[in-house]
Amino acid sequence: xxxxxxxxxxxxxxxxxxxxxxxxxxxxxxxxxxxxxxxxxxxxxxxxxxxxxxxxxxxxxxxxxxxxxxxxxxxxxxxxxxxxxxxxxxxxxxxxxxxxxxxxxxxxxx
Amino acid sequence: xxxxxxxxxxxxxxxxxxxxxxxxxxxxxxxxxxxxxxxxxxxxxxxxxxxxxxxxxxxxxxxxxxxxxxxxxxxxxxxxxxxxxxxxxxxxxxxxxxxxxxxxxxxxxxxxxx
Numbered sequence: 001x002x003x004x005x006x007x008x009x010x011x012x013x014x015x016x017x018x019x020x021x022x023x024x025x026x027x028x029x030x031x032x033x034x035x036x037x038x039x040x041x042x043x044x045x046x047x048x049x050x051x052x053x054x055x056x057x058x059x060x061x062x063x064x065x066x067x068x069x070x071x072x073x074x075x076x077x078x079x080x081x082x083x084x085x086x087x088x089x090x091x092x093x094x095x096x097x098x099x100x101x102x103x104x105x106x107x108x109x110x
Numbered sequence: 111x112x113x114x115x116x117x118x119x120x121x122x123x124x125x126x127x128x129x130x131x132x133x134x135x136x137x138x139x140x141x142x143x144x145x146x147x148x149x150x151x152x153x154x155x156x157x158x159x160x161x162x163x164x165x166x167x168x169x170x171x172x173x174x175x176x177x178x179x180x181x182x183x184x185x186x187x188x189x190x191x192x193x194x195x196x197x198x199x200x201x202x203x204x205x206x207x208x209x210x211x212x213x214x215x216x217x218x219x220x221x222x223x224x
Binding site for chain 2: 031033041046049097098
């Protein structure tokens with residue numbers, strides 16, 4: 001079983017829509033989680049860290065559900081510029097190694 | 111501006127040749143990493159270095175080698191022993207070596223074996 005699993009998509013949504021991605025993790029001891037954004041043929045860039053209490057940054061909200069072992073990313077009022085692949089990342093506690101999901105592809109349509 | 115510089119951006123190699131990918135950072139980060147990205151797969155860790163003159167194998171180190179002689183530099187050599195080297199290679203750094211630390215990535219090097 002992969003440490004971190006994501007639905008690869010693609011998610012095709014109209015401009016202005018709200019879209020949510022989930023990501024499940026297998027190691028219940030994992031402590032740190034992140035969402036990175038990766039544009040086509042570019043490097044990943046940090047979008048948000050995910051805190052236990054949930055956190056919001058403008059149109060983006062990240063949440064952690066430890067009981068069900070998943071994290072989520074909610075994007076409100078989607079913009080064309082949100083089109084990208086979103087990578088879920090979790091740590092492997094004790095090894096200080098981060099595990100990357102395969103990414104969820106989002107396309108926002110005009 | 112601080113950041114990570116990878117070179118070359120694109121590289122073509124014949125089978126049997128070794129190639130070295132450069133990674134330089136001016137962020138004053140202690141930890142540096144090399145990842146490989148293939149279509150449909152998540153990033154996989156090749157090597158990492160927690161501090162100068164130290165490095166450790168990641169999950170897929172076979173066929174690769176690294177050095178960390180300076181804090182700023184962490185070059186990766188893809189040797190002829192690497193069976194399937196065509197991939198997108200990403201170098202990253204973090205302030206310290208910890209799962210809680212955010213990674214900063216370079217723009218990547220795309221290697222194609224002909």
